[in-house]
Amino acid sequence: MxxxxxxxxxxxxxxxxxxxxxxxxxxxxxxxxxxxxxxxxxxxxxxxxxxxxxxxxxxxxxxxxxxxxxxxxxxxxxxxxxxxxxxxxxxxxxxxxxxxxxxxxxxxxxxxxxxxxxxxxxxxxxxxxxxxxxxxxxxxxxxxxxxxxxxxxxxxxxxxxxxxxxDRETRKMNEVIRQVSEVNAYQHRIFLAYFRLERANAQLTDGLNAQDAKAFEAARLALETETDKTLAELDAIPAFRGKDTQYRDAVRDYAKFYVIWSGNQFKKMTELLEQKDHLTKVDADAFNGYIAAYNKQNHKLLEAYNNAGNTFQATYIPVFND
Known part of the structure; x- marks a missing residue:
């Protein structure tokens, strides 16, 4: 998109x-x-x-x-x-x-x-x-x-x-312009809320890849803060034209996913990272299980977000080839 x-x-x-x-x-x-x-x-x-x-x-x-x-x-x-x-x-x-x-x-x-x-x-x-x-x-x-x-x-x-x-032709073109302006303004607000999450998630990924418990925990706390800000921003954004919520809610679902994981699974992952040199097989399996579950859910939510964004743009910005 x-x-x-x-x-x-x-x-x-x-x-x-x-x-x-x-x-x-x-x-x-x-x-x-x-x-x-x-x-x-x-x-x-x-x-x-x-x-x-x-x-x-x-x-x-x-x-x-x-x-x-x-x-x-x-x-x-x-x-x-x-x-x-x-x-x-x-x-x-x-x-x-x-x-x-x-x-x-x-x-x-x-x-x-x-x-x-x-x-x-x-x-x-x-x-x-x-x-x-x-x-x-x-x-x-x-x-x-x-x-x-x-x-x-x-x-x-x-x-x-x-x-x-x-005339009719001019009226049609002016209507397209009005729609583009309306879509742009709305899309920018939604995307910035989404991008806030992506930046915070990138820091979390860096901490995980480095297997640095302190960096991972700092990123987890930052992600909690950014998630709260994102949800507050989204709460202030109404449905598009008073009825279409799919694009906004795709980001809201993504944010709620991070609320759950920041308060639960990511905390447990921090604890396991702190003991990374002394993990049992059970611990290692649990850690890898968290990663697998995260990747699966994250991929699903990102796909939903991208599809919602593409649908939003395709629906409200007309194709114009004169």
Whole structure:
């Protein structure tokens, strides 16, 4: 399951003027639609990238989609930049141009930062949080830019007495974007709760592999603390859209598993590790039995978590191939 999906936000509207349409943008409707046409093209490119990011593990194809976004961005920016003002009004064009410039900066620079943070995101909870923060900051920049264009368009429409409507295609794309934003925000919260457990579990595994009783016990205590934090975080997260709990509860089940083991089996394993040089066959069999039971249950819960995550993403992020 991929963690991130990247998107372009902002409503895209088509317009019709009260006067007849003419060449060289002599009416506001044709001028408006020239700008919107470039937005729609970009929207489709971005949504194809979103879809590939959400539903594919092929990094080469995902990167190709991102490069496609950047190339189209440059082409659309060039067209908008050469567009004259309409009857002395340049705000709509300038806002659209600024939005395309911002988008180009985000996809060329901000997401490079996101990708660099992605490389080391698994090193710590803080690193994972920085990765998500950078991702969400980039997305927010796109949203602000898109919103500013919409405001400018509404002022343009009001000034030239133009009726602005949202067509079916645009409405569909905007709905996909809204869903992606909603899924991202929810998914990040769930994943961070899960990742907290994974980091604590990694320390426990290190202590076990080293057969170091003190390190194992310290990791067990840390795992108890992190499990309590995880469960508290999950308690504060409602069901997705008020009804879907599968993804959240998969992490909750994983956390409850650690509650039981930290208070029972892991304690007994610490005691056995402290006597590792004097274990009887019965002791050794018991220790190995704990490991076998842990691996079996842990694998089952991780599989359930991954399946829930994949199902969640597949259910709520539509496939978009235009």
């Amino acid at each position: 991929r963690i991130s999906t990247l998107f372009l936000a902002g409503a895209l509207l088509t317009g019709s003027a009260t006067t007849a349409r003419a060449q060289a943008y002599t009416d506001p409707g044709s001028y408006n639609n020239a700008i919107v046409a470039e937005q729609l093209i970009m929207q489709k490119k971005c949504l194809r990238y979103i879809s590939k990011s959400a539903h594919s593990e092929n990094e080469r194809k995902i990167e190709a989609r991102r490069q496609d976004v950047v190339a189209q961005n440059k082409a659309s920016l060039a067209k908008i930049s050469h567009l004259p003002g309409f009857q002395g009004n340049t705000e709509f064009r300038d806002r659209a141009k600024a939005a395309f410039q911002q988008m180009l900066s985000v996809y060329s620079a901000d997401y490079q930062k996101v990708n660099s943070l992605a490389v080391g995101r698994s090193k710590s909870l803080e690193a994972m949080q920085r990765y998500f923060d950078a991702l969400e900051a980039a997305e927010q920049k796109l949203k602000v830019a898109g919103d500013s264009v919409e405001v400018a368009q509404q002022r343009f429409a009001a000034r030239f007495k133009m009726t602005v409507t949202e």
